[in-house]
Amino acid sequence: MAESIERIKTLILGSGPAGYTAAIYAARADLKPVIYTGMEPGGQLTTTTEVDNFPGYPEGIDGPTMMVQLQQQAERFGTEVRIGMATAVDFSDQVGGIHKVTIDDSKVVEAETVIIATGASAKYLNIPSEQRLRGGGVSACAVCDGFFYKGQEVAIVGGGDTAAEEASYLANICKKVTMLVRKGEMRASKAMQHRVNSLPNIDIRYFTEVDEILGNQVVEGLRMVNNQT
Secondary structure, eight states: OOOEEEEEEEEEEOOSHHHHHHHHHHHHTTOOEEEEOOSSTTGGGGGOSEEOSSTTOTTOEEHHHHHHHHHHHHHHTTOEEEOOOEEEEEOSOOGGGOEEEEETTTEEEEEEEEEEOOOOOOOOOOOHHHHHTBTTTBOSOHHHHGGGGTTSEEEEEOOSHHHHHHHHHHHTTSSEEEEEOSSSSOOSOHHHHHHHHTOTTEEEESSEEEEEEEOSSSOOEEEEEESOO
C-alpha cells in the first residue's frame, strides 16, 4: 500500500494547553495550523477534575471542559484538529527546509514548520483501583490537586526527583506525607534527598510497594507490602 503524502504550512503535535495555544497564535498569523491530537486528545488535563490554577477561570473549571473550550477557540481561528499520532519523523535537511512526519505509520505529512507540544505522560501503577479512583484522591500532579487535600495525610509513590519535589511541596500544606520507595534508596539527587529528609512531616518507607488503593468513591487508604519481607 503506497503511503499518502500531504503538504501543509504548520503541523502541531499534541493537543494539550501548549498545543492549542500554539495553534491559536499560528492560526491568527495565517499559518494554517493542523493539530494531531496524539493518543490522549486534550492531554493530561482531561484526566483532572477541578482546575483552579489556570488563569481566567475564577470559579475553577474541570479539565475536560477546559480542553474542549481551548479546542473550540483554536478552531474558531481556522485550526484543523485531527485524531492521530506521529509515529516517525524526518527532520534532516530537506529541499526547501521541509520536514516529514509520519502519522499512524501510514500517512506522511510534509510541513514547513513542526511544533512539538507533546507534553508529558504520568507513570501510573497500572492497578485497577488506581484507575477507578483517579479524580477521587489519586492524582499525578501535586501542584494541580494538592490544595484539595490541605491538612490531610497523603502518600507519594516513587523515589526520584519528581517524587521528592512533590513531597516537599505537599509537606507545606498537608499534615503528613508518606513516601513509598520501592528500593532501599532514593533515586533523587542528593540535594533533593536532603530537602526531603529535613522536613519533619515526611515519612519515607523503603522497600515498599502499593498492593491496593482502598475506597469506593474516594481514596480511604492503602494496602502496602514490604517487598523484602
